[in-house]
Amino acid sequence: MVLPHNPLERRTLMSTTILSFQNRVVIETLHSEGRALRYIANYLGFSKATIFNELHRLNSEYQAELAQTDFEQKVSQRGRKSSLTKNLKHLVEEKIQVQKWSPEQVAHVVGIAYKTVYNWIDQGWLDVQLPDLPDHGIRRHRAKEKRGTFSHGRSIEERPHKVETRQEFGHFEADTVLSGKRKGQAVATFVERKSRLTIVKRLHGRDSQYMTQAVLELANQLQDKLKTLTVDHGKEFANYQTIERQTGTPVYFAHAYSPHERGSNENRNRVLRRFIPK
Structure with missing residues (x-):
């Protein structure tokens, strides 16, 4: 979307x-x-x-x-x-x-x-x-994170400087938006850092296998245009090694409790949550 x-x-x-x-x-x-x-x-x-x-x-x-x-x-x-x-x-x-x-x-x-x-x-x-305005002009505090996490993966500190400057197309931030009202439903969001291009894919479950499939589909669509992926430590990204092996795209993990490190993705998710049943 x-x-x-x-x-x-x-x-x-x-x-x-x-x-x-x-x-x-x-x-x-x-x-x-x-x-x-x-x-x-x-x-x-x-x-x-x-x-x-x-x-x-x-x-x-x-x-x-x-x-x-x-x-x-x-x-x-x-x-x-x-x-x-x-x-x-x-x-x-x-x-x-x-x-x-x-x-x-x-x-x-x-x-x-x-x-x-x-x-x-x-x-x-x-x-x-x-x-x-949707948020009444203020930013609400995020609900307490209920997803599981893990601590492996390549740190965002290892990410190339050119990703930070937003001068090159192809560096995406990824996340999931969960529906608390409809148990098991979620969407994957991908935001390109330079252009802010936003791609949303519906997931058939919240497990890592579904997110992995969504990323592989994205890589198939973008081919060599997908250069890096920056994510958080949610368990849906636990199969990051599979993603890197099958796509050749390095996956970088933001620090815990640091949503500002994926600011473009967070802003898009805030808009999208208005249409996802809570």
Whole structure:
């Protein structure tokens, strides 16, 4: 399962002459792959000059999130009108209030930074209050972990530095989301660190054999695009040696009680738990 993304809808809601956050993610990805300026421009439908200027926005290596922050700061400083159009305002309010979407989901569809949606709420530009948000504007404490754990495996401290910098596609974080209401049911979540691509697979049980099968299916889909896997010490990953042997992908284990070491995965799981019976 991948969150919905409709480029045509986004283009009608946002100006076609201004790069969106999603555009910037594509620019970062294609540029890191060594794609030519003309290729990136044609792929996104912008002029080469626009792409050239965007790639030189920062005084360091181009990163979509930093570029988006720089853009929004400069817009604020020069008093430019907000990109929140009437149609976009209606869409965001509909998604959050009626369909119970999170700001992160809305931002993904529209193609903007999720912080922008929170800023619109804070500034009163949306008819949305904190209680309207899935988590009421606060992060809840996680329920006590009831899964078994084990202490073997390769430590996250051995993970290559390039995984930490999010400069290369193919480094995934993995976890499970369990249903307490429907005994035995669970899903496996895989989040790619660079692009935040999210893949969800239904598991037929909570044992390690089912998670192992899900990882092998993922590896078969991605082939050599799956470079590393970062997980926690839940027993569902006890067959990590089988995964490494059959896929050639190294598996790294985060420290105990350190969900921030798999932040992308944790954020996606927090959204997904709203749709999983507790």
